[in-house]
Amino acid sequence: MLENLKIIGSEEWCVFKELGVPAIKARVDSGAKTSSIQATNLKIVNKGAQEWVKFEVNPLQENRSIAINCEARLIDRRMVKSSSGISEERLVVRTPVTMGDNTFDIELTLANRDTMEFRMLLGREALTDRYIVNPAVNYQIQEFTDEEVTEKYKPYYKEKTGLKIALLASNPNLYSNKRLMEAAEARGHEIVFLNVEQAYMKLDAHSPEIRYRGGNILKDFDAVIPRIKPAVTFYGCAVIRQFNNLGVYCQNSAESITQSRDKLFASQLFSKNDIHIPITGFAKSPMDTKDLIKMVNGAPLIIKLLESTQGKGVVLAETNKAAESVINAFKSVNTNILVQEFIKEANGQDIRCFVVNGKVVASMQRQAEKGEFRANIHQGGKASMIKITQEEKKLALKATKALNLAVAGVDIIRSNKGPLLLEVNSSPGLEGIENATGKDIANEMIKAIERKLKFS
Structure with a gap:
């Protein structure tokens, strides 16, 4: 009996002629009972007395541009436990599979395997009485070269002259957003402005979606540039996560944006990673306000709302008494604040470094308006080009x-102790720094997306 069984490796190529899938790489897993294939946009239709399911297969890992429309008869609905231990209902179809010279019917559960290394899993039901698995080898039945796979999928490749990019923001007329649209179009890409608050989501294990104003399904995007204003951080990050779940590259992730907007959590991360910041205090109870002030070297000191942005919600308390009054007033209305030492020697100046994919592409110095302590361009600060030190560059990165x-x-401030980090902005404006430095930062951001997606 055993001598009639063929040896199969831990990875094998499968062909589904009836589904129109010319080649798909499968992980052989004798621990799983049923085989599984990557499937999205599932829709059940009736053909006479039978239920059929229509679905899309992206057969090649990290290439969502190829989507094959498939349909097969629905034979079952099963509860399947995923590798993470979560049980979910999956639709099951039966279809012929070809492996080398052998063609036989196979049951497949339809699952979203975008996060998995393989687009298909070959379970033990398909192996029984046919194959013996040797996990030390691969492609014992059949092997396709990269050139052969490319040739097989040649009819499915769309003629593409550029990427399809979504700019997810709130105001299309902002300088930064207009510049990004211009830069993407100048490099031959299609870019669409999406108002984040007009996008909405379908959360479903079989066919998750993002829709837009009037029911248009948002799909086929290669990348998203998130420019989320603070007022819609929660919802904006939910939309970014949904794009990410659909396999779209997001230039800044929802998690990184959320972390950067939480000033307390960000400060704790910086402290943990030995990143020097002004001495910072945080407390809930008003009972130790005096010690909190003393802890950050006393007045003058900075009081920041945790949700502050663009210099708003930042107060300078010039005396201990004034600091105590402001801190207790904020606490009395349950507003979370940070208390931070004031770097007097900075003299109202700070440095903004613009970082793109691990490189400082531009730097400017900002000088506060007379009488102001914070150098913010949105509040009348003046900007000029500056050459930063290696230590400042290292701190920014x-x-x-x-x-x-x-x-x-x-944002970095120069102090007697060396450069100190003030904060990190996940949606930095382009106008001030492009005008001050003459650098085309919008173009750098689009080029970074091209490099990430290996687009040439």
């Missing part, structure tokens, strides 16, 4: 890496 941001505006 280290802070960006700690938050896992691909694009960031990093």
